[in-house]
Amino acid sequence: MKKDKTIQTNQLINDQLNDLLGEAKNILKEIDETNNQIKVALDDISVKVDESIAKVEKIYSDLDQIEKEAGDEIDKLILQQAEDLAEE
Amino acid sequence: MSFEKSPTTLPEQEGQSSSTPEGVKNQKRAAEQEIKKKIISNLSPENKNFFGKMSEEGVKIASQVYEGLYNTPGVNRIVGKLEIAYNQFWIDKHQQKAAKFKGKMDGLDLRIGALDESKKEIESFIKSLKSQNIPGAESLQIKLQNIDRQKAELLNEKDKKQSKFEAIDNKLKLYTNERDRVADKLIGHYEEKLRPMEAELERLQTFNNQIDLLAAAAEVKNKEFLNKLDDLKKRKDQIAETLHKTGMSEKKIRKSEAIKALKQIENILLDGQKRVRMEKENLAKRKAEINKRIARVDSKANPYRDKREEFIRIKKGRPIEIKVAPRQRSVDVKGGEEIRVHSIKVEVGIREVGNEERLRIADYLSRWNTFLKEIYKDKAEVIDTKDFLRETGLPKNSKLDFEDFKNILEKYLKYRKLPVNQFNQNIEKFFEQKIKTE
Numbered sequence: 001m002k003k004d005k006t007i008q009t010n011q012l013i014n015d016q017l018n019d020l021l022g023e024a025k026n027i028l029k030e031i032d033e034t035n036n037q038i039k040v041a042l043d044d045i046s047v048k049v050d051e052s053i054a055k056v057e058k059i060y061s062d063l064d065q066i067e068k069e070a071g072d073e074i075d076k077l078i079l080q081q082a083e084d085l086a087e088e
Numbered sequence: 089m090s091f092e093k094s095p096t097t098l099p100e101q102e103g104q105s106s107s108t109p110e111g112v113k114n115q116k117r118a119a120e121q122e123i124k125k126k127i128i129s130n131l132s133p134e135n136k137n138f139f140g141k142m143s144e145e146g147v148k149i150a151s152q153v154y155e156g157l158y159n160t161p162g163v164n165r166i167v168g169k170l171e172i173a174y175n176q177f178w179i180d181k182h183q184q185k186a187a188k189f190k191g192k193m194d195g196l197d198l199r200i201g202a203l204d205e206s207k208k209e210i211e212s213f214i215k216s217l218k219s220q221n222i223p224g225a226e227s228l229q230i231k232l233q234n235i236d237r238q239k240a241e242l243l244n245e246k247d248k249k250q251s252k253f254e255a256i257d258n259k260l261k262l263y264t265n266e267r268d269r270v271a272d273k274l275i276g277h278y279e280e281k282l283r284p285m286e287a288e289l290e291r292l293q294t295f296n297n298q299i300d301l302l303a304a305a306a307e308v309k310n311k312e313f314l315n316k317l318d319d320l321k322k323r324k325d326q327i328a329e330t331l332h333k334t335g336m337s338e339k340k341i342r343k344s345e346a347i348k349a350l351k352q353i354e355n356i357l358l359d360g361q362k363r364v365r366m367e368k369e370n371l372a373k374r375k376a377e378i379n380k381r382i383a384r385v386d387s388k389a390n391p392y393r394d395k396r397e398e399f400i401r402i403k404k405g406r407p408i409e410i411k412v413a414p415r416q417r418s419v420d421v422k423g424g425e426e427i428r429v430h431s432i433k434v435e436v437g438i439r440e441v442g443n444e445e446r447l448r449i450a451d452y453l454s455r456w457n458t459f460l461k462e463i464y465k466d467k468a469e470v471i472d473t474k475d476f477l478r479e480t481g482l483p484k485n486s487k488l489d490f491e492d493f494k495n496i497l498e499k500y501l502k503y504r505k506l507p508v509n510q511f512n513q514n515i516e517k518f519f520e521q522k523i524k525t526e
Contacts, residue, residue, distance in 0.1 A: 009334050010346070016327050017349040020320060024356040027316050031360055034309050035367045037481055041302055042374050045295050049378055052292050053385045059285040063278065063392055067166040070274040072132040074169040077270065079138055079150055081263050085181050086145035 123151050126158040130165070153177065164391075167398045170274070173267045174402050182260040189253040196246040203239045207232060271403045278396050289389055292382045297503035298479075299375050304496045305480040306371055308488045310364045317360045324353050447523070449477070450484040452493045459518050460510055469510050476500055490523050 127150065128136055142150065153175070157168040210228050217225045331346055341347060447455075453473045460468035477484055480496060488496075494515055501508050 013346050024353050028360050031313050031363050038306050049295050052288050056288045056385050059281050063281050066277045071166050071169050073270045074173050075135045082149035083142050083146035086143050
């Protein structure tokens, strides 16, 4: 009788443990899935950020070029004006 | 920028003191050479060629105007050059030259006036002689012709001076027009490029907000995972306790399958906690890294924005009001300041939120929307639940405490660029009236 009860209790414990094990594994799976989703989302954002940064850097480079060309034109103007003043 | 000469420190010539006239002269010459070198090294090949052919006086004037630009550290080249082009110096120099010609013309006018007076007097005298039949008028006629000839010469001379005067005036106008054309082109091109730059930086800011939202949602998920793991641990401990109460010997228990399963569960739980922690760290690291990249590119935009303002100020010829308030964007995207994922925890503790207050996200949203509708009727800025769940990646049944909901909602509004007034004015009231349990 006592042996039966022990077997029953052991069975109950084993069943509970199996349930617990299953749940624990599921949570682990959920954690991995969530981590993966975050990783994918971050990878996606990172790529878009890189694209945006490349566009902005290109604009900076264009602005530098615009400055360079304007600077040369202003130099030309300054030098011509200086020379004109000297000649007058 | 002033064209006043800045003190140039150059090594003194060997054996010559800078206090002697020769020393001073040498030092001055060396400084001139130095500035000339700087000018040449900064010119385009075409301008370098022109500079090489300029007269000594022309080079002197150019050196004078460029000196401030190349001798003052921290002066932005393009802004400095534009300031030179717009400097009063040119107008003053042209006006000095024009005034010289004007003076000469005035002198000629005086002489012409004097001749006119003489002519009038002679003509009157001739008339008088003729009326009295007195001879001698013929010789006076010759004098009159002489006066006319002199006057014609003076008028010719005046015409020449006038032409020169007008040429100076026209040249100034030409240079002014050319200067304005270059400045307008520069400002126009700048505006053309700054617009897409601002749009792209705005896009980067949105990515930043998206990451904030992602991090806030991840924090909620992690909290839920840790709660679940904690719950499993409690159940595992209870089973272990039951196992010991069965009356089995310790030796038997140690050898039992149940102990192996308990160990396995224990390992899984520890592993779970480790994965949550690592993910948290990883997310914070990646968030900081992306923030840093964005901040780096954003900080580079400020000098361009400042330069545009400078160009406009120089062109207008008057100072503009410089607003010192920090840029919203600079504040928003500064690297290192964005990692605040864990700050919510402290607030949670202060508020003493009970388990009753952990609601499903869908319930929070539904209550929030109803609450706003009660206050604002059809003007309520309700949240699109579907979009909210999609953007946060949170399952609609996931439970969270109020502080997490508040944090996530705030970040969602920011990311979606939705108005925040109703949120700011009512979120605490919402907690007090609709969430808080006694």
